[in-house]
Amino acid sequence: MTTYPVRTYEEVRETLLARREIALLDVREEDPHAQAHPLFAASFPLSKLELDAYTRLPRRAVPIVLFDAGEGLAQRAADRLVALGYTDVALLAGGLDGWIRAGGEVFRDVNVPSKAFGEFVEARRHTPSLSAEAVETLLRNGDDVVVLDARRFDEYQTMNIPGSISVPGAELVLRARALAPDPRTRVIVNCAGRTRSIIGTQSLVNAGLPNPVAALRNGTIGWTLAGQTLEHGSARQFDPQAGLDPHNLAASRDAARALAGPAGVGRTTLDEAARWAAEASRTTYRFDVRTPAEYEHAHAPGFQGAPGGQLVQETEMFAPARGARVVLFDDDGVRANMTASWLAQMNVEAYVVDDATPQDLTASGTWRGARPEPAPTPRIGAEELAALLAKPSNATLVIDVTSSANHVKAHIPGAHWIVRSRLSHAADDLRALPDAKRYVVTCATNALAPYAAPEIAALTGKPVHVLEGGTSAWIRAGLPTETGDARLASPRIDRYRRPYEGTDNAREAMNAYLEWEYGLVAQLDRDGTHGFFVI
Template identity: 70%
Template sequence: MTIETEFRSRSFEDVRRALLERREIALLDVREEDPHARSHPLFAANLPLSKLELDAPLRLPRRSVPIVVFDDGEGLAVRAARRFVELGYTDVTLLAGGLRGWADAGGELFQDVNSASKAFGELVESERHTPSLEAPQLQELLDSDADVVVLDARRFDEYQTMNIPGSISVPGAELVLRARQLAPNPSTQIVVNCAGRTRSIIGAQSLINAGVPNPIAALRNGTIGWTLAGQTLAHGSTKRFDPVTVDSVRVAAAASARAVADRAEVGRTSRDEARRWAEEAVRTIYRFDVRSPQEYQASHVPGFRSAPGGQLVQETDMFAPVRGARVILADSDGVRANMTASWLAQMNVEVYVVDGLTPADFTEEGAAPVARNAVTPPVADEISPTDLAILLRAPGTVVLDFTASANYVARHIPGAWFALRGQLADALPNLPEAQRYVATCGTSALARFAAPELAELTGKPVQVLTGGTTAWIAAGLPLESGETHLASPRIDRYRRPYEGTDNAHEAMQAYLDWEYGLVAQLARDGTHGFHVI
């Protein structure tokens, strides 16, 4: 059976038409993240074949959603399409010609990750002329003890890695709720920063849209701009916002956020209607709680996943990869959901906010429940950490670690080899001779899916480490670190020029130059439907 008869193809024109008409479509790049970041269509979501069974049920909750998969000629797309069908998805097609076919048909190709969200941020700045300060200007204000407060709109872990000295961690969705308390004097200059540009722009413009009376500015180019200016960043900072204690601050924030959502034509719904929509399964429905992860863990509305609002706007393709889906947001204060929804609506997302929630609705605690369509892993022959430690004293056993490469480099079982499941056949020639294999990862969740494929490719016995490397660590067994044995290349994660503290200045500048060009790319692409209020 040929590929053409096994799966239908959808042309560039057909996919483009679906995007323009806001019909549901999941355009999926099944390569690893690094090649995805090098080139992909604007609304292509990255869902690597390596982790498909783990990610698909959560990110593609409706089995009849139209799925279009592609690669760049590596043969991954057909394998992914087959796996989708095995998992029960009923409308699976291939992108005609793959990535090259898209480009040959005149489709625009984008770089980096979360490209649609970043392009939208650039469009916002272009149309609203969001005020900004250059790094030296902010440094001068700080050095002169001016009345200025710097609010870092990234996740707290990003803030701790590196931050503007004296800044406070206030992730994006929290800004409108907390700015009036953090800067009660309306003459205080508020500067919003992130690592690059997008969250700085969206954060500053959120405050402006919500009518916060202070002078507002984004830190132009974020911590990248700070570094390129030769200025020193702080590390390990812990300054976070305090709870809102003044009722008038909360009331003002809620009123202004609702007004912004109304201007953006955000839909309104109730808890019961949102649940009914999800149960009907005639549309792809995403339900997100946009508060902080800590609040979500303490209590949340059943059926809602944690998606802090600032990250949801920044990483829309990761949280909600089905373009044309319906997105429903909830919070406990009427601020964060409305502000987040206002941005999603401008990004041409059909978005609703749940009204009328009371503390009695937040009845579920802890992490989100397992996805409704979660895939049961294959039955595996298991081995305990202590038994594996004994087995490794003699030759003949090869341990394959299918965790993320960053986790592998940080710590792994001595002698274990890193491998990408999607490239397992290519990895095997790099391994030493083995009488048997043991598969592991963080918890062995992914290893259970890799084990039967490893057995089929090698014809050798394969066991799965019970509890994964986490159980090995808990047993107090030895570890090693570093790129000691790489059977596959480290392409599972794109090295972001705005993360970490050791990036080359040339890479930082190239990233900024790319962001500056996104508005022109949006115009050439023509499928986005963005509008800026």
């Protein structure tokens, strides 16, 4: 077993305070990560490491510190990262328990730096807000009100305030003047909980929108707890041309640029950002903060799509190397400057690309991050697998390593689901499966299965194949699927169930979540490493 350097709590804390680069990575699955972790620890599950590493850690020499809670995952993650070419990999002394014993503060939930920052902003700026009851009264009375939902469109479609319009966070300053052209119109910003409504509302206040603006206090959680009815399946979205007329665009651009300067946002060019990204001594992230549709139509090479509202909401997921540079691009002068102003206040070194032209946007399609080549494994087609499964011998067993949510929604009949990180001699998940002469490994799109298959072959000594095209290919072939959780070989720890998503959350969970958010500012004070400020 390879021995790796060890970094103590004190060393990690000093690095954070000095704003030197560090990627503190929790390699457990998302649910245990959400139960307790340091403030700036990014969820980086061992099970998906090869899929994420080259995108989320673009510089091979980035200082990495890994931890788990004693499961042995950090050692395995270190082995994999070194095999992928990372050169500065260390383990956290004592893991999570060592952090706690040394006096380190631990936080619950996910995207904690961003959520804590939202509470910090509200506490410092006294962001205006209205209760769910007050907003419902305004709507019922037919007052001059527009409700703007700052979440992703798919979240909005799940549940929304009646009559609201989907305007994801980075779009608010760009679009609000057109969506509420009468300055007497009251603008209400909401999300599911608190963070995006606070940041969205404060963005409009900071940008000088002449309208009265308020956050819907506690978002759709507050609406639900007040006993009020939500809509479901709504499709109302902002007009893509909203806010782009010369008058509104100039006002929004001037306001955004005026905020970026005092926040400490730097200016750069596409060429300089490309040179920075190639440096071996410093990590540079490059993000295009426009809408997914705009990004997919055309974007600058090397820039990852990261809609600005989500980038502020999930900063540590997009850019887990704390202390790195972050370069933002838009084509309007509003969204990148607004997003950068918030990142800078989160103690992130942020830059905005100036003077780019449409001719610079030579790439298209979704982001395709580099991934390592998996070890070669024999492939099998959907029809051939169906024929094998139809034989009475039951000699072939399908193992599904997709997300548990995908598996429960639809899987190959008889397939057993396993969390890939629990494929080891120390776990009983694989040994608990029915006996088989051969295994076929699948996932949703064949992204993860090729990495898991060689591990299953090594652990079982049996022939292992990968399903070509994954379960998606099986479905496209018109073959039958099952639903449900009857064959879960592992616990569903791969995803933390957020108390603010979906429509069937218990009132106790929603209330507990709100109480947790209220306490984040005090936790920030105890932790002391955040460096947040407000302008």
